[in-house]
Amino acid sequence: MNDKKVVGEKAVEYVKDGMVVGLGTGSTVFYTITKLGKLVEEGLSIKGIPTSNQTEKLAKEVGIPLVTFNEIEQIDFAIDGADEVDDDFNLIKGGGGALLREKIIAKAAKSFVVIADPHKRVNKLGSFPLPVEVVPFGYEMTMKHIQNLGCSPLLRQNNGIPFLTDNGNYIFDCNFPIIDQPDELEKNLNLIPGVVENGLFVGMADKVITLNKEKSIIINGRL
Ligand SMILES: O=C[C@H](O)[C@H](O)[C@H](O)COP(=O)(O)O
Numbered sequence: 001m002n003d004k005k006v007v008g009e010k011a012v013e014y015v016k017d018g019m020v021v022g023l024g025t026g027s028t029v030f031y032t033i034t035k036l037g038k039l040v041e042e043g044l045s046i047k048g049i050p051t052s053n054q055t056e057k058l059a060k061e062v063g064i065p066l067v068t069f070n071e072i073e074q075i076d077f078a079i080d081g082a083d084e085v086d087d088d089f090n091l092i093k094g095g096g097g098a099l100l101r102e103k104i105i106a107k108a109a110k111s112f113v114v115i116a117d118p119h120k121r122v123n124k125l126g127s128f129p130l131p132v133e134v135v136p137f138g139y140e141m142t143m144k145h146i147q148n149l150g151c152s153p154l155l156r157q158n159n160g161i162p163f164l165t166d167n168g169n170y171i172f173d174c175n176f177p178i179i180d181q182p183d184e185l186e187k188n189l190n191l192i193p194g195v196v197e198n199g200l201f202v203g204m205a206d207k208v209i210t211l212n213k214e215k216s217i218i219i220n221g222r223l
Pocket residue numbers: 024025026027028029080081082083092093094095096097098099102
């Protein structure tokens with residue numbers, strides 16, 4: 001079994017009948033959502049709230065009933081992947097461009113569980129370029145302000161056309177040197193006019209499910 005499947009399916013064990021479940025985005029949580037779909041078919045009663053159009057489509061395909069924010073008071077449990085996880089369980093997310101909705105859902109969840117194959121574990125964040133979502137208006141100027149924080153921002157593109165998030169925004173992938181103070185950087189980025197959100201998730205993960213070198217499941221965190 002591949003690593004993503006192992007951690008992705010492990011997270012499902014925390015999902016209980018009656019829960020509203022935040023459904024993350026990406027190739028790891030794909031396995032979580034697929035497995036949840038099977039359990040729903042067998043009688044598990046949950047409602048999902050998706051973090052992207054891609055996840056909404058997948059959840060519908062596998063038969064998970066979905067809700068929107070106007071139908072719920074809170075999210076019981078959110079499950080998502082990450083691009084990097086540091087020793088303090090801070091994350092870089094947004095490799096797939098879904099960081100804004102992912103952060104809204106993680107923040108709204110009573111518990112937020114991250115599933116990460118071992119390659120995602122780092123001592124300090126920063127090897128993976130940090131995704132920063134910006135509004136298209138004035139993005140050239142927004143880029144300069146981001147650059148002044150000490151990175152080289154690269155506008156994410158597909159065949160020469162700017163990548164658009166589900167929210168109609170652009171993404172800058174920002175190469176910072178090692179990120180020593182992710183909490184400070186997260187705040188400073190979000191103070192720039194034009195920045196909608198950035199992919200630093202600081203102090204948000206309650207639990208991280210990963211594998212050790214021997215491929216045994218390791219579960220760390222606060223839950
Ligand atoms: O925007 C995408 C998300 O933040 C993903 O959770 C992250 O990129 C990890 O994705 P994957 O599980 O495909 O590595």
